[in-house]
Amino acid sequence: MLRCGLHITAFIFLALTASSQSNVTDTVLQNLAEMHDSVKMKLLKNYALEEQHKSLRAGLIYADKRMEIAKKLNDTEKIAETWHIYGNLYTTSGLLPEAEENYLKALILFDSLKLNEDKASILHNLGLVAFKNNDTLKSIEYYKKSIALRKEVLDDRRIGDELTTLGETYLAFKDYDNSRKYLMEALEYYGGIEKYGRKMDAWAFITDNYYEAGQNGGKRWIDSMITENKKAGSEIHKNMINLRLCKYHLLNNELVLGAAYIDSINFELVYDYEVIDPVDVINTLAEKYRNMGNERQALHYRLLYRKHRFDHTRREVQNLVSNYNIRFSIRAAEENIKWSQQQNELIVKRIKLEKIISYTIYLALFITLVVLAYLWYNLNAIRKTNIKLEQRRAGLQEAYERSSRYKERILSIRENKSDFFSIISLKLRKPLCNLTAKLSDISEYLAAHSKDLKLKTYMEQLYKDSSGIEKGLERILLWSKLQRNKYMVEQETFNLNDFLYEILPALLGIALKKDIRIRFDVDPEIEIKYDRFCLKTILTIITENSIEHSPPRSDIIIRAEKSNSGCTLSVTDFGSGIPDNLKDKIFDLSRVKSESATNGTHKMGLGLLIVKLMTQKNHSTPGLESKKNSGTTIFIHINNNHD
Numbered sequence: 001m002l003r004c005g006l007h008i009t010a011f012i013f014l015a016l017t018a019s020s021q022s023n024v025t026d027t028v029l030q031n032l033a034e035m036h037d038s039v040k041m042k043l044l045k046n047y048a049l050e051e052q053h054k055s056l057r058a059g060l061i062y063a064d065k066r067m068e069i070a071k072k073l074n075d076t077e078k079i080a081e082t083w084h085i086y087g088n089l090y091t092t093s094g095l096l097p098e099a100e101e102n103y104l105k106a107l108i109l110f111d112s113l114k115l116n117e118d119k120a121s122i123l124h125n126l127g128l129v130a131f132k133n134n135d136t137l138k139s140i141e142y143y144k145k146s147i148a149l150r151k152e153v154l155d156d157r158r159i160g161d162e163l164t165t166l167g168e169t170y171l172a173f174k175d176y177d178n179s180r181k182y183l184m185e186a187l188e189y190y191g192g193i194e195k196y197g198r199k200m201d202a203w204a205f206i207t208d209n210y211y212e213a214g215q216n217g218g219k220r221w222i223d224s225m226i227t228e229n230k231k232a233g234s235e236i237h238k239n240m241i242n243l244r245l246c247k248y249h250l251l252n253n254e255l256v257l258g259a260a261y262i263d264s265i266n267f268e269l270v271y272d273y274e275v276i277d278p279v280d281v282i283n284t285l286a287e288k289y290r291n292m293g294n295e296r297q298a299l300h301y302r303l304l305y306r307k308h309r310f311d312h313t314r315r316e317v318q319n320l321v322s323n324y325n326i327r328f329s330i331r332a333a334e335e336n337i338k339w340s341q342q343q344n345e346l347i348v349k350r351i352k353l354e355k356i357i358s359y360t361i362y363l364a365l366f367i368t369l370v371v372l373a374y375l376w377y378n379l380n381a382i383r384k385t386n387i388k389l390e391q392r393r394a395g396l397q398e399a400y401e402r403s404s405r406y407k408e409r410i411l412s413i414r415e416n417k418s419d420f421f422s423i424i425s426l427k428l429r430k431p432l433c434n435l436t437a438k439l440s441d442i443s444e445y446l447a448a449h450s451k452d453l454k455l456k457t458y459m460e461q462l463y464k465d466s467s468g469i470e471k472g473l474e475r476i477l478l479w480s481k482l483q484r485n486k487y488m489v490e491q492e493t494f495n496l497n498d499f500l501y502e503i504l505p506a507l508l509g510i511a512l513k514k515d516i517r518i519r520f521d522v523d524p525e526i527e528i529k530y531d532r533f534c535l536k537t538i539l540t541i542i543t544e545n546s547i548e549h550s551p552p553r554s555d556i557i558i559r560a561e562k563s564n565s566g567c568t569l570s571v572t573d574f575g576s577g578i579p580d581n582l583k584d585k586i587f588d589l590s591r592v593k594s595e596s597a598t599n600g601t602h603k604m605g606l607g608l609l610i611v612k613l614m615t616q617k618n619h620s621t622p623g624l625e626s627k628k629n630s631g632t633t634i635f636i637h638i639n640n641n642h643d
Contacts, residue, residue: 027339028062028339037073040065041066044063044066044069045081047059048066048085048089049085052089052092056089060086063082067079067082070082076109076112076113077113079109080109083105083109084118084121084125086098087103087106087122087125088125091125091128096129096132096133099129100129103126106118106122107119107122107126110122116149116152117149120149120153120158120162123142123143123146124142124143124162124165126138126142127139127140127142127169130142131169136169140169143165143166146162147162147163147166150162156189157189157190159186160187160190160193163182163186164182164183164186164198164205167180167186171205171209171212171276176212176213179205183205183209184206186199186202190202195228196232197234197236197237200225200228203221203224203228204221204225204241206218206221207221207244207247208276211244211248211251214251216251218244222241222245225237225244235266236269236270239264239266239269240270240273240274243261243278245261246258246262246281250281250284253288255288255289259297259301262282262285267311267312271312279305282301282304282305283302283305286298286300286301286302286305475610476606478537478610479610479613482613482617489531489617490532491531492529492530492531493527494528494532496560496569497526500522500558500560503536503539506536507539510547511543511556513547516547516552516554517553517554517556518543518555518556519555520559521558522559522560523561526562528640534615538611538614538615538636542634543558545608546571546575549575549576549577549632550631551575554573554574555574556571556572557571557572558570558571558572563637565639566641568636570633570634570636572631572632573631573632573633575631575632576629577626577627577629577630578624587609587611608622620638621639622634623635
């Protein structure tokens with residue numbers, strides 16, 4: 001009879017509690033009735049998650065209402081979020097099959113929306129459910145999928161957390177190699193993150209790997225935890241460190257040190273953070289003392305092991321009883337107080353809102369008056385400003401007309417300057433050509449009829465100087481045409497090897513003066529599209545420069561190789577090379593100006609400038625490699641792919 005009476009009393013108490021909870025949830029839903037749907041959904045999510053560790057029934061009521069609104073709005077993302085909330089509620093209550101079912105529904109919807117961050121969270125929770133069900137393969141599969149999605153989002157901290165969880169799972173199932181592999185990868189992603197508990201957890205689990213495998217490699221990770229915890233100051237991780245130091249000393253049969261660390265560990269703190277039961281280390285110490293024949297110490301630590309085991313079991317039972325008592329009895333009174341407070345807060349907020357609205361209206365009227373006064377003032381200012389702007393516009397128009405006249409005069413002066421430069425070059429060219437021809441005839445005559453060596457030397461030098469001046473004027477004229485875009489490029493396709501043999505006699509005529517041999521290394525099948533005159537001028541100028549800076553009886557090699565865009569043509573000599581301070585400006589006008597002030601020879605220095613302009617007009621680019629006293633190679637990269 002007594003037992004029957006207790007059952008009836010308990011039933012009535014639970015019924016009253018459920019009724020009280022129902023009244024509270026009804027009140028909350030009534031308060032939400034007048035709010036906008038988006039606000040309702042946000043508040044219902046918060047209410048449901050608040051009930052996660054308190055009342056499953058109340059949490060499900062809020063989740064059901066949120067699902068009703070989400071389906072009415074046909075909002076797929078909100079529906080998926082609500083399935084996620086259901087899963088969290090069932091997981092906390094230990095209803096794992098229902099939790100898995102709801103998580104899978106959420107996963108399907110998040111996958112259809114391509115929300116990878118939410119998918120990763122769902123997969124993590126599914127892995128946790130599978131882990132609690134002791135389904136090793138499924139748990140690991142979910143965690144790996146979650147990691148893959150985290151890596152797409154590129155959040156190193158979250159990736160490290162997922163990898164630590166996977167390593168922790170492998171450790172729980174005694175797969176030490178894979179556990180260590182993923183924990184090491186997690187540390188790579190944590191990188192320089194400091195004062196982060198999950199990073200210290202990774203070090204702790206790596207140490208457990210070594211201990212469980214009977215290996216001695218865990219000390220360096222314990223040292224890392226000690227260093228990091230000096231910055232973080234975590235009491236929990238301090239006890240975790242002492243636990244692993246104890247295991248390390250036991251592994252090395254240092255029982256006294258291990259026992260000292262056991263006495264410093266607060267096992268109540270570390271129970272929820274350890275994969276491997278922490279009190280097992282006390283049993284291990286007792287066994288080691290027993291094997292050594294120290295029965296007294298073995299008995300002491302065996303009794304201590306049983307005490308901690310009993311305390312842990314008692315706490316678990318108390319937590320279960322406490323959870324269910326809170327959910328089905330005490331929670332009723334707390335909810336009434338809480339929701340009464342919330343109702344009072346809502347009334348106060350309503351009063352404050354009404355005051356704010358009235359103040360806002362007055363403020364709006366005042367601002368309107370200020371704006372009108374400001375507009376009237378600005379209209380007068382704008383009228384005055386328009387008058388000043390009109391006067392300024394007339395002045396600017398006059399200035400613009402003057403600047404246009406100045407611009408026309410400057411352009412005219414520039415054109416006259418260019419024409420003058422061209423006319424001077426053309427006018428001087430013919431007399432100098434005649435002078436050079438006459439000097440050549442005189443030199444030949446003296447060579448045949450005169451024995452005065454001094455006179456011959458003067459005539460040869462005079463002929464050489466006049467030839468240089470003639471060539472300089474020709475190049476000035478050519479450079480002037482190129483600068484003023486007066487030279488018309490006429491490109492045609494021809495065989496490069498045949499072309500080189502056509503101009504070989506002219507090149508040999510220059511080279512024979514110093515007994516220099518010119519060699520070809522050219523692919524006979526290379527076809528290029530180029531202006532013939534430009535290519536002949538380019539090769540002549542480059543070869544002349546190579547001959548000038550090469551010692552007598554040396555070689556000059558002309559090469560051509562195919563490339564993806566066309567071919568690369570190069571001229572290599574083995575002369576004195578180009579100084580380092582000139583390499584970067586060998587094709588620039590600044591070099592010519594600086595050389596003209598210091599160079600006493602008859603050379604103008606325009607040759608390589610002409611090379612640069614001609615290559616640009618033929619869609620190619622020049623380049624060079626040079627080493628002091630070893631020679632120089634000048635490249636022409638010919639592009640046959642241009643339109």
